Amino acid sequence: MNGEQIEAVAARFETYRADGTPRPPEEAPLLRALRGEVIRGEEELVRCPATGELRRRVVTGMPVRDGDGAAIGSVCVVRDITGSKPAQQALRESEQRFHLALHNTPVSVAFLDRDLRYVWAYNQQGGRPDEIIGMKDEEVFSRGEAAKLDALKRRVLDEGVEVRHQTWLDRPEGRTFLDVTYQPIIDQSGEVSGIGMTAVDLTQMKLVEEELRRSREDMARAQSVGQIGSWRLDTREDVLTWSDEVYRIFGVPRGTPLTYRTFLDRVHPDDRDFVDERWQAALRSEPYDIEHRLLVDGQVKWVREKAFLEYDDAGEPLGGFGITQDVTQRKRAEEALREREAEKASREERSRLARDLHDSVTQALFAVTMKTEAMAFDEELPPHLKRAVHDIERLSRGALAQMRTLLLELRNDPIEAVSIRQLLRHLVEATAGRTSTQIQLDVTGDDLLPPALHVAVYRITQEALNNVARHARADHASVVLESRSGRIHLSIEDDGSGFDVVPDCPGHLGIAGMRERAEEAGARLRIVSRPGKGTLVLLSAEPERT
Structure with a gap:
């Protein structure tokens, strides 16, 4: 068919472009291909003369050329896609919805x-x-x-x-x-x-989670450093929630289910009623800011708790958010401060008493001693008065020595700072002054012993001489101390009434106290005594080996 014939045939059909606009016969794909145009999958709408149905077709065409390249004809392929078009449209709509959903x-x-x-x-x-x-x-x-x-x-x-x-x-x-x-x-x-x-x-979500995790870790570290934890109590459900630090303060494994009752059970028994009363008062809108004790694994802790109560629209309590702070160290520091202040007051009182005794009683005893000593040389005194003056002199010297020992005890200076020779001399003079026992003192070697031994020698000698004065009724006694380079040997011996030495007899003549002193100083104590045979107290210690 030539071009005119093709155009005549095309004119008999009602054709439209893909967008639905009418298409002139001269634009038919077959004619355009004949004119040398290549048609690639062009859509068109054609109304069938017999049925009047509008069909959708896809046309592909190309010219047929001779050896010189001139178009001598055309070839077209027409594919009816009327049936597949709704499916394609549905597919496009589905793809659009898919793209919109993911956009x-x-x-x-x-x-x-x-x-x-x-x-x-x-x-x-x-x-x-x-x-x-x-x-x-x-x-x-x-x-x-x-x-x-x-x-x-x-x-x-x-x-x-x-x-x-x-x-x-x-x-x-x-x-x-x-x-x-x-x-x-x-x-x-x-x-x-x-x-x-x-x-x-999920990058943003992960970053937010990471930031939240870091914030929680920072909060946990801050709570740990400050020893402050947080908690929340739902009073309606009776569910108590603790932060990690509160679990640590209470000594409870992390994650243990908690209620108000389980919290109260961990409060010190002596404070339990007080804490419960304050919480019940808080539910009635009173402040909750208290300090109380806990009992954790047998150890006493102090905590401060403060709560902020929450209420519903009707004013009924929903629960509360609060903090718990471990104030044990502060309480211990306060107690230590009170003890130091009490000790300071005690030292000041002892110093005052020592000054008063020194300025009054000691001076009076010294005056009596000097006076009686002078009277003892008066040749005109009758013998019975001389004996009385001699007894008064002995008693006053003993009282003076005992007063000096007491002043040593009252002074704030430690006993270890006083020469052991001086300490033992005061003890011997005080004992001799209040008894008729003749006591010999012999001290050789070092005047200052290692602190623990220094105190032990003094206290054991003091207790032994007290026993001589109170119980022994001895005529003679001796105190002998030998000390060289940390090695000491102390003996206190009397010829008094003696006694049966019963092992592990607490409180008997102060023996238990003497043994404790010896053990604390790392020394060995031995007591030898029999009724009617006197008593020998032996204390010995060797230098520490390094």
């Missing part, structure tokens, strides 16, 4: 073939989808990341199972945290033909 979301979708190359991608974060088409993971990610992802995908191919994975990935735009799901794509034969991938970008 501006952190969700990416892709398909990979069995070679694990990307064949389709949509909504890729940080780049265009077509950038990764035809690529493998090693061309997109680092070697380590690609190897990890490749292993997961091969499991999907080999086992035909869905695999989910969360990971951090390094991208040019920064680190990204993805929740990735790989699903097998099954073909008609039941074989895995590829992989469908869905990736959800």
